[in-house]
Amino acid sequence: MSVGVNALRIRCVAACVHEQVAKWITNVHFDLKYKIIRRFNSMGLNKKSVDDINVAGKKVLVRCDFNVPLKDGKITDENRLVAALPTIKKLIADGGKIILCSHLGKVKTEEDKQTKTLAPVAARLSELLGQEVKFAADLEVVGPNAKAAVEAMKDGEVVLLENTRFRAEETKNGEAFSKDLASLCDVFVNDAFGTAHRAHCSNVGVASLVDTAVVGYLMQKEIDFLGNAVETPDRPFVAILGGAKVADKLNVISNLLEKCDTLIIGGGMAFTFLKAQGKEIGTSLVDDTKLDYCKEMIAKAEKLGKKLLLPVDAVVAGAFPNPIDAEIAVENVSVDAIPADKMGLDIGAETAKMYADAVKAAKTVVWNGPMGVFENPVLAKGTIAVAKSLAETDATTIIGGGDSAAAVNILGYGDKMSHISTGGGASLEFLEGKELPGVAAANDK
Numbered sequence: 001m002s003v004g005v006n007a008l009r010i011r012c013v014a015a016c017v018h019e020q021v022a023k024w025i026t027n028v029h030f031d032l033k034y035k036i037i038r039r040f041n042s043m044g045l046n047k048k049s050v051d052d053i054n055v056a057g058k059k060v061l062v063r064c065d066f067n068v069p070l071k072d073g074k075i076t077d078e079n080r081l082v083a084a085l086p087t088i089k090k091l092i093a094d095g096g097k098i099i100l101c102s103h104l105g106k107v108k109t110e111e112d113k114q115t116k117t118l119a120p121v122a123a124r125l126s127e128l129l130g131q132e133v134k135f136a137a138d139l140e141v142v143g144p145n146a147k148a149a150v151e152a153m154k155d156g157e158v159v160l161l162e163n164t165r166f167r168a169e170e171t172k173n174g175e176a177f178s179k180d181l182a183s184l185c186d187v188f189v190n191d192a193f194g195t196a197h198r199a200h201c202s203n204v205g206v207a208s209l210v211d212t213a214v215v216g217y218l219m220q221k222e223i224d225f226l227g228n229a230v231e232t233p234d235r236p237f238v239a240i241l242g243g244a245k246v247a248d249k250l251n252v253i254s255n256l257l258e259k260c261d262t263l264i265i266g267g268g269m270a271f272t273f274l275k276a277q278g279k280e281i282g283t284s285l286v287d288d289t290k291l292d293y294c295k296e297m298i299a300k301a302e303k304l305g306k307k308l309l310l311p312v313d314a315v316v317a318g319a320f321p322n323p324i325d326a327e328i329a330v331e332n333v334s335v336d337a338i339p340a341d342k343m344g345l346d347i348g349a350e351t352a353k354m355y356a357d358a359v360k361a362a363k364t365v366v367w368n369g370p371m372g373v374f375e376n377p378v379l380a381k382g383t384i385a386v387a388k389s390l391a392e393t394d395a396t397t398i399i400g401g402g403d404s405a406a407a408v409n410i411l412g413y414g415d416k417m418s419h420i421s422t423g424g425g426a427s428l429e430f431l432e433g434k435e436l437p438g439v440a441a442a443n444d445k
């Protein structure tokens with residue numbers, strides 16, 4: 001691995017003691033901040049939650065997001081398991097019989113069923129909860145093992161079903177599997193924000209077949225943070241968008257322009273904007289079919305009196321690094337002087353400072369997408385600068401999942417953010433202003 005990444009790791013270790021203290025303080029601080037937000041939140045989620053129901057003695061099916069990365073059967077990042085604990089613990093304390101379910105990765109072949117089993121999750125959850133989570137190993141998910149395990153449950157006990165995607169109907173919201181899931185429970189709780197933008201059996205189908213369908217704490221927290229940021233933000237509200245392609249974020253750009261005070265664009269998508277402004281962008285990533293769209297957005301920002309910040313300089317190289325973390329020779333050039341044979345792979349130093357200054361002046365910041373090819377340490381500086389500026393501000397900072405969440409966590413800034421979304425795609429669709437089917441399916445208050 002390269003020197004940059006090692007240096008980053010050494011810095012993280014050196015900061016460890018300080019981090020532990022800071023973690024405690026920030027956790028208390030953000031917990032308090034969240035409680036205050038909830039208390040005064042007029043835009044709050046108008047859905048019933050686990051606080052609105054009595055589950056004592058009832059069978060409660062909880063859709064979680066246990067889609068964790070696994071290497072050789074070991075969980076390499078357990079953030080999603082930890083994020084699910086508050087809801088599970090609450091339901092245990094209330095005396096429910098807790099039946100957990102989740103998907104894990106994509107299941108396309110029979111072999112996938114060997115590697116995509118949720119068995120390791122049951123083992124780790126047992127440790128995290130300090131009580132047994134019984135794993136119901138059933139290839140058809142709701143099969144004889146699951147039925148017998150649920151039948152034998154006592155109040156406060158926990159069972160985990162097998163990967164919901166072992167059933168082909170899951171992603172098609174098919175009736176048979178939805179009915180199977182509903183037959184196991186009296187109450188349904190959806191706490192899987194990561195799949196809330198999809199209508200599947202285990203979040204939407206089952207919800208339509210039970211009388212009581214509510215959201216869990218994680219789902220509520222996600223929607224509260226994202227919803228408040230977009231609908232009732234403390235201003236100035238700065239939105240930062242990066243990542244590879246403009247096409248993936250068309251509706252987000254348009255919707256956020258209406259809601260924010262400043263929209264910052266970085267990453268590969270910035271170069272389509274720069275080309276739309278008539279600049280030479282060399283061999284940088286570009287989507288020529290979206291040039292008119294970018295012009296429209298620039299005009300929309302002007303019309304609405306919003307600041308739209310684009311890079312003023314860029315880090316360029318002769319070619320995309322291969323492999324992605326390979327050593328690479330780069331130079332920092334003005335966006336008015338990108339050589340025809342060079343490719344922009346990160347925002348430049350001046351741009352990083354300009355973006356950090358905009359963050360400093362903000363009261364609310366939403367960030368989705370890296371500023372450059374952050375997988376390469378030489379090209380990660382823009383992303384690091386933005387992450388650092390978010391870590392240092394007192395503003396409410398919300399990370400919209402995916403790569404920016406990974407970057408923030410790798411850099412050790414995770415605890416400094418007000419909220420890191422557990423759902424990349426779902427948070428993007430939320431920021432587009434779309435209704436999420438997984439949320440819509442829960443009972444209204």
Ligand code: AMP
Binds near residue numbers: 243370372374375
């Ligand atoms: P997304 O999934 O759209 O958030 O895009 C994330 C990806 O965008 C990361 O893998 C980055 O390496 C990539 N990316 C960021 N900046 C650039 C750039 N200037 N050129 C090419 N790819 C980029």
